[in-house]
Amino acid sequence: xxxxxxxxxxxxxxxxxxxxxxxxxxxxxxxRVAFLDGLPGWRVAYYAVLLGIFVxxxxxxxxxxxxxxxxxxxxxxxxxxxTALKVLIVTEAGRGFVTVSELLNxxxxxxxxxxxxxxxxxxxxxASFD
Numbered sequence: 001x002x003x004x005x006x007x008x009x010x011x012x013x014x015x016x017x018x019x020x021x022x023x024x025x026x027x028x029x030x031x032r033v034a035f036l037d038g039l040p041g042w043r044v045a046y047y048a049v050l051l052g053i054f055v056x057x058x059x060x061x062x063x064x065x066x067x068x069x070x071x072x073x074x075x076x077x078x079x080x081x082x083t084a085l086k087v088l089i090v091t092e093a094g095r096g097f098v099t100v101s102e103l104l105n106x107x108x109x110x111x112x113x114x115x116x117x118x119x120x121x122x123x124x125x126x127a128s129f130d
Contacts, residue, residue, distance in 0.1 A: 020050075
């Protein structure tokens with residue numbers, strides 16, 4: 001089976017996990033797993049999952065779109081929940097703010113998930129985007 005256009009970019013996206021980790025741990029700019037900012041152990045585990053997905057995109061490319069949509073959904077849902085809790089719940093320090101890294105994380109994950117989803121819908125013949 002040939003790769004769909006959106007799926008061709010998935011190895012590069014998941015391969016960029018190393019760059020995201022460098023930004024996170026080297027420059028303190030977490031734009032890939034911003035929903036895990038306060039949980040360093042879980043952050044490392046999620047990066048390990050992302051690197052695992054990278055291996056899958058190389059070894060079993062037909063699975064890559066499915067994993068990408070699922071991973072993007074997990075990331076987006078987690079971002080929405082953690083951001084909502086931070087903004088809506090008033091603590092002694094006041095309310096939290098949405099950070100630039102959270103917005104970038106939302107945009108990057110949302111774009112990838114949406115692009116793969118649209119490609120899968122078009123391939124399945126559920127809709128026409130002509």
